[in-house]
Amino acid sequence: MATDPRLRRGLRVLRSTPWLPVAGASAVGGALLLTAAATPTAGYAMFIVVIGLATCGSAAGYLLDEESSAVLDATPTSRSRRTGWRLMALVLPAGVALTGLALLDRADGTGQWEWQKLGPLAAGSLATATALAAVLRRGNSAPGDVAAAVTLTGVPLVVASNPLRHWVSVVPSHDAGVGRSALLWASVVLAAAVVVVRCSRDPVRT
Numbered sequence: 001m002a003t004d005p006r007l008r009r010g011l012r013v014l015r016s017t018p019w020l021p022v023a024g025a026s027a028v029g030g031a032l033l034l035t036a037a038a039t040p041t042a043g044y045a046m047f048i049v050v051i052g053l054a055t056c057g058s059a060a061g062y063l064l065d066e067e068s069s070a071v072l073d074a075t076p077t078s079r080s081r082r083t084g085w086r087l088m089a090l091v092l093p094a095g096v097a098l099t100g101l102a103l104l105d106r107a108d109g110t111g112q113w114e115w116q117k118l119g120p121l122a123a124g125s126l127a128t129a130t131a132l133a134a135v136l137r138r139g140n141s142a143p144g145d146v147a148a149a150v151t152l153t154g155v156p157l158v159v160a161s162n163p164l165r166h167w168v169s170v171v172p173s174h175d176a177g178v179g180r181s182a183l184l185w186a187s188v189v190l191a192a193a194v195v196v197v198r199c200s201r202d203p204v205r206t
Contacts (some may be wrong), residue, residue, distance in 0.1 A: 022187035029056035034102025039107035054155035057125025061147030097122040120185035127192035134199040
């Protein structure tokens with residue numbers, strides 16, 4: 001097995017992820033996407049898909065929960081390293097979201113929606129929850145509930161209001177808007193990554 005002490009510590013950090021809420025939110029999101037895949041041509045399918053992707057995104061809000069962050073900050077495994085190990089668990093909600101979109105594409109024979117083009121929205125949801133958790137963690141060792149709730153409500157509201165619709169649609173409905181939509185969500189992911197890196201710096205120790 002692992003002999004490198006740093007690897008052993010990293011695996012312990014990964015195992016300490018609050019898997020129950022992460023897996024639970026991912027499962028609910030997956031169930032919603034499967035529900036939409038059963039009736040992909042229904043008028044309400046897009047609504048269910050957006051909620052499902054937001055739910056998968058909310059799972060990422062729990063990845064940085066640590067019950068004893070003040071103690072852990074003084075351990076050999078730095079906050080930034082712990083964050084890096086915890087973020088590996090993103091593969092679960094991301095995999096559920098992308099698999100759900102692939103099933104939707106397979107189930108929808110009309111071609112009205114190319115569901116996999118909602119992948120950037122899924123990535124943006126995951127990134128938003130992770131960045132919120134990183135910011136909130138500076139004053140709260142378990143920011144998951146707040147980060148998840150904000151993501152679960154905020155992402156559907158942004159999609160419904162489509163505040164940048166004069167320039168770009170957050171959910172592209174035709175080929176002409178796909179590139180701009182992907183660029184928008186790529187910008188969100190990049191900004192979230194910067195926030196996570198900055199907020200995961202180790203506190204100054206005196």
